[in-house]
Amino acid sequence: MKTQVIISGAGPTGLMMAAQLCRLGIDFVIFDKKEGITTFSKALGVQARTLEIYDEMGIAEKAVNEGQIATNFKILIGGELQGGFDVGSLGSKKSPFPYMLILEQFKNEALLQDYVLSYNKSILWKHELVDFEENENGVEVVLKSAEGQEISISAQYLVGCDGASSPIRKKLGFTFEGETFDQFFYVVDTALEWALTYNSDIHVCLAKNTFVAFFPMKGEKRMRIIGMLPEGKTDKDNVQFEEIEAMLKREIDIPLKMTDLGWYSVYKVHTRMTNSFHKGRCFIAGDAAHIHSPAGGQGMNTGIQDAYNLAWKLGMVIKGFANETLLETYNEERLENAKNLLKSTDAIFEAEAGSGWFTSFARVHIFPLFAGFLFKREFVKKAMFKLISQTGISYDKHSLSQDDMPDDKINAGDRMPYFNFEDENGQNQSSYGFNQDLQFRLFYFGNDNLQNIVSHNNSFNETLQRLKIVKIDLDKNRSIIEEIFGEVNSPFILLVRPDNYIALQTSDISVNKIKEYLIEKVGIVHA
Ligand SMILES: Cc1cc2nc3c(=O)[nH]c(=O)nc-3n(C[C@H](O)[C@H](O)[C@H](O)COP(=O)(O)OP(=O)(O)OC[C@H]3O[C@@H](n4cnc5c(N)ncnc54)[C@H](O)[C@@H]3O)c2cc1C
Known part of the structure; x- marks a missing residue:
C-alpha cells in the first residue's frame, strides 16, 4: 500500500489531521488500535480557536447545537456564593465564538469522523502500529490487524497522534520529561439534584484542602463533576464511587444527590512534554507531545491546533509548492506553544488544587475577596479569554513571521x-x-x-x-x-x-x- 501521509492514532488529534488533509486533497491512511471513536466524555471544553477551525470546515453550527455554551462562572465557599462572572460573552467582538462550548470528546470525535467519511476516506480501526523505519524516499510502516494480518504501507511522511504513551515518540528517541502529581483526581458524569442552577452555569466550590468543579452538560440536569481525592488515597482501583459521593457532600457543604451515573473515573494528573515534535519524515502531535492537568480545558484543543499547524505545511511540501524547510517551523512553533501551555496549566492547577499553606489560605480567604473586583475589569476578561480560548497564541518571534x-x-x-x-x-x-x-x-x-x-x-x-x-x-x-x-x-x-x-x-x-x-x-x- 502506498500513500502520502500515514497517521497513527485516531483520537481528536489524528482525526483533525485527517480532516485537514481531506481539505487539502492529500492522500493518507489513518489507523487506530481501538474499535472506534471513544465512548467516554473525557475532554469537555471546546475553545473558541477550535470552533473557528470547525467553522471553516462547516461543522461549527452542529457542534454548538450538540453542546452547551457556558454562560456564568460561579465561585462558592462553604456552600455560599462568593462571586462570579459572565463567561458567555467573555470574548465578545474577539471571535465569532466568544465563549467556551461544553461538548464531550466523543461528540467531537464523531463530528470529525463524519467529516473524514464525507470525503469517502475510511479509518482503519483495530489496526495497531508494529514498527516503522525511515529511508531516503519516505517511511515504511508495518501494522497488524485484529486478525493478526501484517500490512506494510509506504508513505512520504508519518504523523504520530498516538497519545501519551506514543510508541512513535519513544522510537524517535524523544524525551517526555515532567512530573506526575501525587494525588488522585476523579471525574463523574451524572444527573444531579441540587438547589443551585443548571443549564449553563459552571460552579467551582473552593475549600481549604480541595476544590470541586461542576460543569453543565447537555441533557436534563446533567453535570460533569471534577475533584481531588483526599491525600493518602493511593490505590486507584479501591476508590468506590459511593466514597466520592459521601466526600463531596461533606466537603462542599451543598445538599445534592447524584442520580443516573454515567462515566466515572479516577486518574492521576501529569505534566510532561517532549523535547521535539519532528525528526526527518516523522512528526508527533497532541498528547503524544504534551500532557498536563485538565485545568482550563486545553488538552484536546491543543492537539487539534498541532494538527492544524502541521497539515497545511505538509500539504505545500507534498504538492511541491514549498521546500522541506517549511516543515521545521512546525517544531519551532508548537514546541514553544507546549512550553507556554504547561506553564499556564500548572499555574491554574496550583491555584485550584495546590496544598501549600499559602495557596490553601489564598484560595478560600484572599481570592474570593478580589474575584468579583477583578472579573469586572475589561483587561482581566480580555487576558483570560485570550489565554483560555487559545486565540492569544502568537508565533510573532518565529521564522515565518x-x-x-x-x-x-x-x-x-x-x-x-x-x-x-x-x-x-x-x-x-x-x-x-x-x-x-x-x-x-x-x-x-x-x-x-x-x-x-x-x-x-x-x-x-x-x-x-x-x-x-x-x-x-x-x-x-x-x-x-x-x-x-x-x-x-x-x-x-x-x-x-x-x-x-x-x-x-x-x-x-x-x-x-x-x-x-x-x-x-x-x-x-x-x-
Ligand atoms: C478526565 C479528562 C478530562 C479532560 N478534559 C479536557 C478538556 O476539558 N478539554 C481538553 O481540551 N482536553 C481535556 N482532556 C484531555 C484530552 O482528553 C486529551 O488531550 C485528548 O484525548 C488528546 O487527544 P489525542 O488524539 O492527542 O490522544 P488520544 O485521545 O489519547 O488518542 C490517541 C489514539 O492513539 C491510539 N494508539 C495508541 N497507540 C497506538 C498504536 N500503537 N497503534 C495504533 N493506534 C494507537 C489510541 O488507541 C488512541 O485512540 C481531558 C482528559 C481527561 C482524561
Whole structure:
C-alpha cells in the first residue's frame, strides 16, 4: 500500500489531521488500535480557536447545537456564593465564538469522523502500529490487524497522534520529561439534584484542602463533576464511587444527590512534554507531545491546533509548492506553544488544587475577596479569554513571521483579528469569511484600486493556485480598523497563512515584497 501521509492514532488529534488533509486533497491512511471513536466524555471544553477551525470546515453550527455554551462562572465557599462572572460573552467582538462550548470528546470525535467519511476516506480501526523505519524516499510502516494480518504501507511522511504513551515518540528517541502529581483526581458524569442552577452555569466550590468543579452538560440536569481525592488515597482501583459521593457532600457543604451515573473515573494528573515534535519524515502531535492537568480545558484543543499547524505545511511540501524547510517551523512553533501551555496549566492547577499553606489560605480567604473586583475589569476578561480560548497564541518571534510595522497593536505571527467590515458593494463581511480552501490570503487596507497587485496576481498561480485578495477600504472602515490595529496613516497589507496567522505585515504594497517573503521565509518554489 502506498500513500502520502500515514497517521497513527485516531483520537481528536489524528482525526483533525485527517480532516485537514481531506481539505487539502492529500492522500493518507489513518489507523487506530481501538474499535472506534471513544465512548467516554473525557475532554469537555471546546475553545473558541477550535470552533473557528470547525467553522471553516462547516461543522461549527452542529457542534454548538450538540453542546452547551457556558454562560456564568460561579465561585462558592462553604456552600455560599462568593462571586462570579459572565463567561458567555467573555470574548465578545474577539471571535465569532466568544465563549467556551461544553461538548464531550466523543461528540467531537464523531463530528470529525463524519467529516473524514464525507470525503469517502475510511479509518482503519483495530489496526495497531508494529514498527516503522525511515529511508531516503519516505517511511515504511508495518501494522497488524485484529486478525493478526501484517500490512506494510509506504508513505512520504508519518504523523504520530498516538497519545501519551506514543510508541512513535519513544522510537524517535524523544524525551517526555515532567512530573506526575501525587494525588488522585476523579471525574463523574451524572444527573444531579441540587438547589443551585443548571443549564449553563459552571460552579467551582473552593475549600481549604480541595476544590470541586461542576460543569453543565447537555441533557436534563446533567453535570460533569471534577475533584481531588483526599491525600493518602493511593490505590486507584479501591476508590468506590459511593466514597466520592459521601466526600463531596461533606466537603462542599451543598445538599445534592447524584442520580443516573454515567462515566466515572479516577486518574492521576501529569505534566510532561517532549523535547521535539519532528525528526526527518516523522512528526508527533497532541498528547503524544504534551500532557498536563485538565485545568482550563486545553488538552484536546491543543492537539487539534498541532494538527492544524502541521497539515497545511505538509500539504505545500507534498504538492511541491514549498521546500522541506517549511516543515521545521512546525517544531519551532508548537514546541514553544507546549512550553507556554504547561506553564499556564500548572499555574491554574496550583491555584485550584495546590496544598501549600499559602495557596490553601489564598484560595478560600484572599481570592474570593478580589474575584468579583477583578472579573469586572475589561483587561482581566480580555487576558483570560485570550489565554483560555487559545486565540492569544502568537508565533510573532518565529521564522515565518515578518513585521515591517512592529509598533502596531497587532504583530506578524498573531492570529488574524476577527472583525466585520463593509466591502466594496456595501455588504457586511467577516474577516474570517475567506478561508474555506486553506490558502494564503492577502488583506489590503487602503483606498487604491490595487492594480499593482491584481495585474501581477497570475504569477502566483503556479505555487499558490490563486492568492485570494481581500480589499478593506480604509475610508469606509477606519474606526473598526483603528480600534484593532491602532492609528493608520498609510495603506498596509497583511499576508495571512492558511492557518489564519499573520505571515507578513507591511506598508510596502508591492508584488515583489510578497514574493520575497514567500521565497525567503516560506521556501516557496517558483514564486
Ligand atoms: C478526565 C479528562 C478530562 C479532560 N478534559 C479536557 C478538556 O476539558 N478539554 C481538553 O481540551 N482536553 C481535556 N482532556 C484531555 C484530552 O482528553 C486529551 O488531550 C485528548 O484525548 C488528546 O487527544 P489525542 O488524539 O492527542 O490522544 P488520544 O485521545 O489519547 O488518542 C490517541 C489514539 O492513539 C491510539 N494508539 C495508541 N497507540 C497506538 C498504536 N500503537 N497503534 C495504533 N493506534 C494507537 C489510541 O488507541 C488512541 O485512540 C481531558 C482528559 C481527561 C482524561
